[in-house]
Amino acid sequence: EVQLVESGGGLVQPGGSLRLSCAASGFTFSAYWMHWVRQAPGKGLVWVSRLNSDGSSTSYADSVRGRFTISRDNAKSTLYLQMNSLRVEDTAVYYCTRIGGSGTFDYWGQGTLVTVSS
Amino acid sequence: DIVMTQSPDSLAVSLGERATINCKSSQSVLYSSNNQNQLAWYQQKPGQPPKLLIYWASTRESGVPDRFSGSGSGTDFTLTISSLQAEDVAVYYCQQYYTTPRTFGQGTKVEIK
Numbered sequence: 194e195v196q197l198v199e200s201g202g203g204l205v206q207p208g209g210s211l212r213l214s215c216a217a218s219g220f221t222f223s224a225y226w227m228h229w230v231r232q233a234p235g236k237g238l239v240w241v242s243r244l245n246s247d248g249s250s251t252s253y254a255d256s257v258r259g260r261f262t263i264s265r266d267n268a269k270s271t272l273y274l275q276m277n278s279l280r281v282e283d284t285a286v287y288y289c290t291r292i293g294g295s296g297t298f299d300y301w302g303q304g305t306l307v308t309v310s311s
Numbered sequence: 312d313i314v315m316t317q318s319p320d321s322l323a324v325s326l327g328e329r330a331t332i333n334c335k336s337s338q339s340v341l342y343s344s345n346n347q348n349q350l351a352w353y354q355q356k357p358g359q360p361p362k363l364l365i366y367w368a369s370t371r372e373s374g375v376p377d378r379f380s381g382s383g384s385g386t387d388f389t390l391t392i393s394s395l396q397a398e399d400v401a402v403y404y405c406q407q408y409y410t411t412p413r414t415f416g417q418g419t420k421v422e423i424k
Contacts, residue, residue: 228413237415237416237417237418238353238355238361238404238406239415240411240413240414240415243411252411252412254412255412288360288361293363295351295363295366295367296366296367296408297349297363297366297408297413298351298353298361298406299363299372301361301362302360303359
């Protein structure tokens with residue numbers, strides 16, 4: 194069974210940092226492109242970042258470029274999102290999600306809540 | 312960026328009746344190399360992550376009930392729930408995967424009338 198389990202969320206002050214993790218199981222993690230998608234409280238889904246299967250190619254939303262870094266450890270089947278210079282508007286549930294054979298997001302984690310507030 | 316616009320923002324439908332959600336993209340999402348529309352539909356229930364329902368605009372994901380169907384091509388798409396069940400109460404999102412950034416519609420909330 195495919196499972197994606199996020200962790201690392203919490204309360205942080207503006208300007209602070211957090212590192213999110215997404216532990217994957219039930220599939221060959223190293224073969225799949227992975228993404229982060231976020232959802233502010235009561236709002237819609239917003240794509241954040243993506244990473245190819247071997248970690249050599251990344252892409253970011255304009256709103257996070259230069260502040261967030263996506264990475265992976267295929268030996269540990271884990272995806273990461275390093276978030277620096279956090280802003281109040283980064284407050285959201287962050288989901289990790291996998292690109293399946295359909296070309297789009299076929300499995301999602303349960304999400305981890307990041308709250309940026311003073 | 313491709314802008315995805317859904318209509319309506321919300322709708323209330325009686326149990327057993329049809330629900331129709333529209334999605335319009337600001338440019339075509341038809342991928343010429345495979346002649347497939349790079350358009351997906353997701354269902355999100357409160358407190359849960361999104362669930363993939365439809366991809367390539369009209370292909371149901373495995374395990375999705377056949378009362379859910381997708382149609383359309385190019386820039387105009389529709390998700391239809393042929394006979395609304397109580398468990399279908401959710402927010403539905405369309406999403407294009409033709410290009411990065413992958414963009415979502417604003418969501419349509421479906422409720423029981």
